[in-house]
Amino acid sequence: MTRFNKILAYIALICLSIPPLLPLVWMISTSLKTNEQIYMKGEGAATKGFSFASLIPSPVAWNNYPDSLETIPFMVYLKNTVFLCLCIVIASVISSAIVAYGFARINFKGSKIWFGVMLATMALPGQVTMIPNFALFRALGWYGTYLPLIVPAFCATPFYVFLLSQFFKTLPDEMAESAKVDGANEWVIFCRLIIPLSKPALATCALFAFLGTWNDFLGPLLYLSDSSKYTLAYGLQQFVNNPYVNWMQLMAASTLFTLPIILLFFFAQKTFIQGISTTGGK
Amino acid sequence: MSPKARENLTGYLFISPWLIGFLVFTLWPFLRSFYLSFCNYNIVQPPKFIGLANYQMMLFNDELFYKSLWVTLRYALVAVPLTLFVGVALALLLNLNVKGIAVFRTIFYLPSIVPTVAMTSIFMWILNPQVGMVNRILALAGVTGPAWLSDPVWTPWTLIFMAVWAAGGSMVIYLAGLKDIPQYLYEAATLDGAGAFRKMRMITLPMLSPVIFFNLVMSVIGTFQYFTQAFVISNGSGGPEDSTLFYALYMFKRCWKYMDMGYGSAMAWVLFIIVMISTGLIFRTQKRWVHYGR
Numbered sequence: 001m002t003r004f005n006k007i008l009a010y011i012a013l014i015c016l017s018i019p020p021l022l023p024l025v026w027m028i029s030t031s032l033k034t035n036e037q038i039y040m041k042g043e044g045a046a047t048k049g050f051s052f053a054s055l056i057p058s059p060v061a062w063n064n065y066p067d068s069l070e071t072i073p074f075m076v077y078l079k080n081t082v083f084l085c086l087c088i089v090i091a092s093v094i095s096s097a098i099v100a101y102g103f104a105r106i107n108f109k110g111s112k113i114w115f116g117v118m119l120a121t122m123a124l125p126g127q128v129t130m131i132p133n134f135a136l137f138r139a140l141g142w143y144g145t146y147l148p149l150i151v152p153a154f155c156a157t158p159f160y161v162f163l164l165s166q167f168f169k170t171l172p173d174e175m176a177e178s179a180k181v182d183g184a185n186e187w188v189i190f191c192r193l194i195i196p197l198s199k200p201a202l203a204t205c206a207l208f209a210f211l212g213t214w215n216d217f218l219g220p221l222l223y224l225s226d227s228s229k230y231t232l233a234y235g236l237q238q239f240v241n242n243p244y245v246n247w248m249q250l251m252a253a254s255t256l257f258t259l260p261i262i263l264l265f266f267f268a269q270k271t272f273i274q275g276i277s278t279t280g281g282k
Numbered sequence: 283m284s285p286k287a288r289e290n291l292t293g294y295l296f297i298s299p300w301l302i303g304f305l306v307f308t309l310w311p312f313l314r315s316f317y318l319s320f321c322n323y324n325i326v327q328p329p330k331f332i333g334l335a336n337y338q339m340m341l342f343n344d345e346l347f348y349k350s351l352w353v354t355l356r357y358a359l360v361a362v363p364l365t366l367f368v369g370v371a372l373a374l375l376l377n378l379n380v381k382g383i384a385v386f387r388t389i390f391y392l393p394s395i396v397p398t399v400a401m402t403s404i405f406m407w408i409l410n411p412q413v414g415m416v417n418r419i420l421a422l423a424g425v426t427g428p429a430w431l432s433d434p435v436w437t438p439w440t441l442i443f444m445a446v447w448a449a450g451g452s453m454v455i456y457l458a459g460l461k462d463i464p465q466y467l468y469e470a471a472t473l474d475g476a477g478a479f480r481k482m483r484m485i486t487l488p489m490l491s492p493v494i495f496f497n498l499v500m501s502v503i504g505t506f507q508y509f510t511q512a513f514v515i516s517n518g519s520g521g522p523e524d525s526t527l528f529y530a531l532y533m534f535k536r537c538w539k540y541m542d543m544g545y546g547s548a549m550a551w552v553l554f555i556i557v558m559i560s561t562g563l564i565f566r567t568q569k570r571w572v573h574y575g576r
Contacts, residue, residue, distance in 0.1 A: 001378075001379075006380055009380055010380070012375070013383075013386045016375070017386060017390070019447070020389055020390055020392060020393045020447065020450065021389060021392075022415065023404050023405070023408050023415070023447065024392070024393075024396070026404070026415045027404045027407070030407065039412075039413055049418055049419075050415060050418035050419040050421070095299040095300070098296055098299060099296060099297045099299055102292075102294075102295075102297040103296075106292055106293040107289065107293070108290045108292070108293025109290050109293075111293060111297075114297060114301070117304070118300060118304070121304065121308050123499075123503055123557075123561070124312070124554070125503070125506060125507050125557055126507065127507065127530060127533060127549075127550040127553055127554075128311075128312055128315055128550045128551065128553070128554045129307065129308055129311035130315075130537075131311075131315050131318060131546055131547050131550065132311035132314035132315050133307060133311050134325070135325055135543075136306075136311070138325065154299060154303075155300060155302060155303020156299045156300040156303060158300070161300060185292075186292050186296070190296075211395070214397060215397045217399055217509075217514075218509060218510065233397060233398070233399045236399050236400065236403065237514050240399070240403045241514070247407055247410075250403060250407070251403075251407060254400040254403050254404060257399075257400050258396050258397060258400045261397060262395065262396075265388075265391075265392075265395055266388075269388070
């Protein structure tokens with residue numbers, strides 16, 4: 001590329017970076033403003049145009065953060081969400097790894113068919129199974145508890161099974177073979193050989209499971225009834241739809257809700273990208 | 283036990299967590315909801331068989347069913363191609379080999395990891411008609427921005443706007459696809475005197491087409507289940523004037539607001555059939571534009 005083209009490319013990239021960033025900047029900016037600042041009291045509010053200077057709050061209203069933690073029971077929701085994330089991450093990663101090992105490294109009758117069935121279920125709209133599942137969990141007395149959200153995670157997640165089995169297939173056979181000669185069974189090989197070698201792939205699955213649970217709205221909406229059990233995604237929604245919503249506090253809460261995900265992304269960028277690239281299916 | 287039988291048993295033991303889950307949480311509910319779609323069912327009392335009544339009601343007597351179908355289809359027809367285009371365009375742009383490109387990739391990817399509920403509340407705020415960011419930017423150009431959230435003409439655009447904002451999510455998949463295109467193809471094309479545009483049309487896009495196809499199928503399936511954003515933006519009502527009453531949201535309302543689970547099951551099965559037909563149709567176009575090279 002010539003120098004001129006390079007400069008042109010940078011200008012294009014910088015200009016295009018504004019739309020993805022601006023809403024997030026606006027969120028943080030609002031979370032640090034006072035009521036007077038966001039409604040621009042006394043400045044002919046409605047006709048006021050946008051300016052980059054208006055993004056900078058002055059004075060900075062830090063109190064929106066502690067206030068928002070009080071208005072919505074943020075800490076309670078956070079505790080619930082983290083608890084749920086931990087349970088689901090552990091349950092789904094372990095069970096998916098076990099199932100993936102079966103599909104990838106054991107040559108049993110019908111394995112191809114079942115694997116195909118599993119992939120097909122990934123395209124099945126959740127709505128089709130939603131009602132009977134709800135009736136089942138309700139009959140078990142699990143409505144209003146976390147069990148309907150956690151228990152299915154023990155039954156492996158097709159997408160993670162797919163991801164892990166692709167990874168397990170790439171691991172060399174020799175070590176497993178010699179371990180078998182020494183009398184090790186499949187379970188020992190799985191625990192002692194395969195799992196230690198598969199940390200990156202397991203991390204990818206854990207990451208996806210965490211994000212999925214952190215983000216999940218429909219699950220808590222269907223199964224949680226008591227506000228002391230709400231997760232952040234669900235609890236925040238109740239707050240958004242409050243007609244007297246305080247936008248500064250809501251944006252502060254949204255920032256706090258989004259921040260862990262963004263931090264996680266920065267720390268685990270490689271794991272993230274690898275996992276998503278594998279999604280491309282080939 | 284013979285070694286082969288032993289191996290079979292071990293295999294099934296390993297996949298048993300999934301197999302049990304499949305039977306209990308997928309296959310059985312799948313068949314059960316088919317049965318329930320022919321029943322009057324409110325979850326408290328046992329289902330009562332009523333034949334085709336739910337389907338009859340849906341197809342001939344329920345305007346909202348068609349409305350929700352239209353809302354979903356209209357959104358799909360705009361949002362799916364648009365996000366696909368933005369995803370591919372961003373990937374092509376960010377495949378440039380310049381210093382610091384990773385920073386830009388991160389910036390474009392960032393919106394797609396913002397949790398849906400947070401994303402929706404951010405958009406509800408920046409689209410606030412009086413003091414929202416978007417209308418204030420429009421005011422710079424002398425345009426009075428619309429009431430994005432309360433005018434039924436504009437609410438679908440609000441949702442499309444959000445989808446495009448987060449379209450960078452698929453970019454990473456396309457970027458991985460672009461990395462897999464062998465360099466010699468471009469070298470050969472250069473020798474043959476092909477320009478940048480021709481290379482894109484004859485090499486890049488065909489080589490990328492399997493990835494585009496995969497994304498197209500997944501996003502069509504996903505769009506028919508579009509729910510959270512519509513729920514949050516309308517507080518679960520699908521308003522204003524049913525303009526955000528997506529199919530999945532309407533089904534949710536029938537089931538959990540009116541406790542009409544039989545009707546909801548019938549809706550679920552119609553959704554399933556629609557998803558099957560549309561993915562089937564997309565698969566049939568495959569031969570014409572998807573190239574599985576080599």
